[in-house]
């Protein structure tokens with residue numbers, strides 16, 4: 001049995017072993033572990049929420065890990081404590097998880113003021129993101145004041161990470177043509193800033209040209225709000241160029257929104273969304289794992305598919321089995 005009081009105190013003192021242990025509890029599939037994690041989280045909740053939470057996305061190879069390594073090192077150099085998390089529901093992909101290549105974060109990996117935690121490897125996007133959210137809160141309790149959450153720019157994981165964070169940064173490649181498609185496909189509603197990466201060496205000119213194109217596109221697609229119009233910057237994760245200006249923008253956003261109470265408001269909205277997401281997750285888990293339903297549901301599905309049973313009748317039966 002874990003001494004949760006001692007574990008909580010150790011986390012509040014910033015002890016990394018305690019933090020890692022708590023995260024393992026939170027990620028566990030065992031019901032008793034999850035329960036302990038919940039108890040711990042409720043106790044630590046008053047000590048959470050003080051970090052700047054930044055989501056970072058972009059297509060594979062755009063340079064997320066490289067940029068996080070450089071940005072994170074810049075920030076620890078400024079006295080920050082930086083936690084790097086990931087949401088990668090497909091982390092079974094070959095070559096390991098999104099953060100598996102710690103070589104891409106060689107500096108941060110050995111930085112005593114940084115903590116890198118790979119994506120929880122199992123389950124649905126909702127499940128993975130919910131666990132990452134708990135890990136984020138634990139990191140905040142342990143004194144990390146910058147949380148960077150990396151996610152690969154495919155599928156729904158971007159929305160999940162945008163719902164975890166205060167600020168959503170989208171990295172772009174210098175060859176604009178294809179990327180503008182990405183802009184139209186809804187990333188624009190999520191992005192608080194676009195950064196064209198690889199603006200170094202021979203790529204510098206192309207990156208500046210791409211940035212100009214994105215600026216023009218943003219102008220058309222997203223009329224500036226009174227509080228914030230999405231900046232477009234050029235950076236190099238490799239050399240670190242532009243990362244100070246990039247961080248200054250993130251701080252400016254935070255100061256502006258915090259002054260109006262809008263960060264807290266956004267987080268409350270996110271909390272409500274999370275509540276319903278978790279309810280949905282549990283309902284689905286029950287659907288999948290309930291022994292009676294597991295046997296019956298495929299038969300109902302087949303009957304509906306064959307036109308032998310009305311969908312409503314089948315839904316009623318499933319709902320009844322779920323106790324609804």
Ligand SMILES: Nc1nc2c(ncn2[C@@H]2O[C@H](COP(=O)(O)OP(=O)(O)OP(=O)(O)O)[C@@H](O)[C@H]2O)c(=O)[nH]1
Pocket residue numbers: 058059060061062063064065066067098104152197198199200203235236237238239
């Ligand atoms: N020239 C240049 N190359 C870069 C820069 N940033 C990243 N790269 C290179 O681009 C490749 C991919 O970088 P990663 O940081 O692994 O990219 P990622 O977005 O994390 O990729 P995934 O995790 O696979 O989605 C590597 O070969 C990097 O060295 C940059 O600013 N300039």
Ligand SMILES: [Mg+2]
Pocket residue numbers: 064065066098099104
């Ligand atoms: Mg990466």
